[in-house]
Amino acid sequence: MTQAATPDRRLWPANARVAHRTLAGQVYGLTLVDGTPATLTHPVTDLMTAPDGRRDRQLLLGADVSVLEDRAGWSFVHCHDGYVGYVPSDRLTAEVVPTHRVGTFATHAYAADDLKSPDVLQLPFGARVRVLDERRHFYETPQGFIPKKHLRPLDRPFSSPATIAQLHFGVPYLWGGNSTRGLDCSGLIAASLHACDMPCPGDADLQEGALGEALPEDADLQRGDLIFWRGHVGMMVDAATMIHANGNAMAVTYEPLANAILRIRTAEHSEVTSRRRVEGLSI
Structure with missing residues (x-):
């Protein structure tokens, strides 16, 4: 009799209480869920192996996840690359569809469309934002005003x-x-x-x-x-x-x-x- 392979914890969308519905017939005694779409709200968030556990990977602003469980301030999430883990629930919001990514090493979001206005947030390369409006030198986003030269439309990915x-x-x-x-x-x-x-x-x-x-x-x-x-x-x-x-x-x-x-x-x-x-x- 061949022993079933042990699931890879990093990719197995189940914990001790819930499982993604695609695992029906493979897990028992767990609540099957479809997951709720959500979006990361902070520049960088650790994806943890357990609540207050160690870091497995990181998620950037605008990353889309599916929340399988929200419990005691922690959300068990399924990420777009298949990984699962825990993030603080207060770092998630209802799903936001981004339009642009940060295409430079880093950038700042400013309080106004003026480079001398206060910077309110620093964003790393790859963070995703939704552009709400366009000014002469800045894009307006929910995070603030970001220099237009620092953002790249998502429909124009890099090639190398x-x-x-x-x-x-x-x-x-x-x-x-x-x-x-x-x-x-x-x-x-x-x-x-x-x-x-x-x-x-x-x-x-x-x-x-x-x-x-x-x-x-x-x-x-x-x-x-x-x-x-x-x-x-x-x-x-x-x-x-x-x-x-x-x-x-x-x-x-x-x-x-x-x-x-x-x-x-x-x-x-x-x-x-x-x-x-x-x-x-x-x-």
Whole structure:
């Protein structure tokens, strides 16, 4: 008799009380729910493994989720990339349909359409907002007035994940981070692909299983190729150089691939597990 595989906690839309209706017949004794659409209201919010638990990933302003349970100030949510986890309920609002994303490293929302007016909020790259009105140099949003040059319509995604990865050069390393305030190796890859409207899981092991096609060990590498180790990933910016968020430098840095292979082999006794190419990229 074959034993059923243990569900991946990160992707299993159920807790001890509720389950998404798609799990009917797979779970018993839980309340089946459809989920309620909601939108994140803060620039960056940790997605937790449990109420007051540790950070799994992060969600940015304007991210859409489905709330499966709202209990004791915490919401159990199902995210657009399949992840589940807990966020403070006061960081959610009824579903808002965004129109633009922050397309620069960061930006500010101002109290008025005047660069000398007080700044009321700082937003990271990738945060999503709904434009309400257009002024000469600013867009009006529910968060405030944002410089027009800093926003990009959602129907105009970026085309080069490697270029987006390079935008994050120097960002400090943060385990589970997903923003220009701090991110980890898989967060860098996810942010880069999501900006190009390309689906991407949040963690390196899932990315290795889902993204692109495996390359032979002796294949010539090109810009945008992904290099995986156990628990780590980087992206090539040319045939010999990789950009990656790494704990060695505690930042997003460039590193010759040959140096990274030797360093990781020496320090962590880990070898490259795959080289993968995501087709259809603009490089």
